[in-house]
Amino acid sequence: MLADLGQRIEPLGLTLTEMSVLQLVAANPQIRQSEIGQVLAIKRANMAPLIAALEARGWIHREAIDGRSQGLRLTPSGETLLVDLKVCITENERWILRDAPKQDPSQLIKTLKAIWTAKA
Amino acid sequence: MLADLGQRIEPLGLTLTEMSVLQLVAANPQIRQSEIGQVLAIKRANMAPLIAALEARGWIHREAIDGRSQGLRLTPSGETLLVDLKVCITENERWILRDAPKQDPSQLIKTLKAIWTAKA
DNA sequence: TATTGTTATACTCTATAACTATA
DNA sequence: TATAGTTATAGAGTATAACAATA
Numbered sequence: 527m528l529a530d531l532g533q534r535i536e537p538l539g540l541t542l543t544e545m546s547v548l549q550l551v552a553a554n555p556q557i558r559q560s561e562i563g564q565v566l567a568i569k570r571a572n573m574a575p576l577i578a579a580l581e582a583r584g585w586i587h588r589e590a591i592d593g594r595s596q597g598l599r600l601t602p603s604g605e606t607l608l609v610d611l612k613v614c615i616t617e618n619e620r621w622i623l624r625d626a627p628k629q630d631p632s633q634l635i636k637t638l639k640a641i642w643t644a645k646a
Numbered sequence: 647m648l649a650d651l652g653q654r655i656e657p658l659g660l661t662l663t664e665m666s667v668l669q670l671v672a673a674n675p676q677i678r679q680s681e682i683g684q685v686l687a688i689k690r691a692n693m694a695p696l697i698a699a700l701e702a703r704g705w706i707h708r709e710a711i712d713g714r715s716q717g718l719r720l721t722p723s724g725e726t727l728l729v730d731l732k733v734c735i736t737e738n739e740r741w742i743l744r745d746a747p748k749q750d751p752s753q754l755i756k757t758l759k760a761i762w763t764a765k766a
Numbered sequence: 767t768a769t770t771g772t773t774a775t776a777c778t779c780t781a782t783a784a785c786t787a788t789a
Numbered sequence: 790t791a792t793a794g795t796t797a798t799a800g801a802g803t804a805t806a807a808c809a810a811t812a
Binding site for chain 4: 663688712713715
């Protein structure tokens, strides 16, 4: 499933990890790098170049929270990208469900979300 | 889900990739490295050290098919390992289903298998 | 000429440790 | 003293290319 999604977002110029970061920033404006790292299980040391790359491409920008923390937000360009991203995700879900037993196509997503929520 | 399974099989001394290879060898005695690589999307060049490591630990052995091909089989030690492996997999499935909606715990596995079969 | 397996090696991803600056 | 972020770097995992031996 993730391999398919990875291929779909490749033309947008980002990886699955970067996609997750952007979604997290979109859903949590002013989030800090360290918080993203905790949620996505990415080490602080690896967040630095990751965020720098997203900033260099103009998708996010930083605002100082205090002297040592910086809050992240999507730029307008980042918001636009997120729309395209959601199209890819929707197509990916359709592709997944295409071969699921007919009875209730959305049951799978509901079940997976329930499991994910319980574990996280 | 895979992260949990990875932790469960770690005490057995193998990785998820090695687990997949062993299962494939168990289900297809006399299989060739190149065939495993095709199924699991592992490059030939990376199969060499992978198989060598499994052989060094006494879990598989090679039999010449012809001058350039070698068929793989589990050793008795490998068969024993596979039993322990299946216990881990069963525990992993139980762990996954524990937080699935009650209605039909096995529906998820059936659905995922149907999807997997259709894609592969 | 195509295939099986191997080696060498580069690239990416992730992990650890040490550092600066700030709370 | 603890935390946010950075840098340097080592270790996996995975990629390409070139090779030998055989079909």
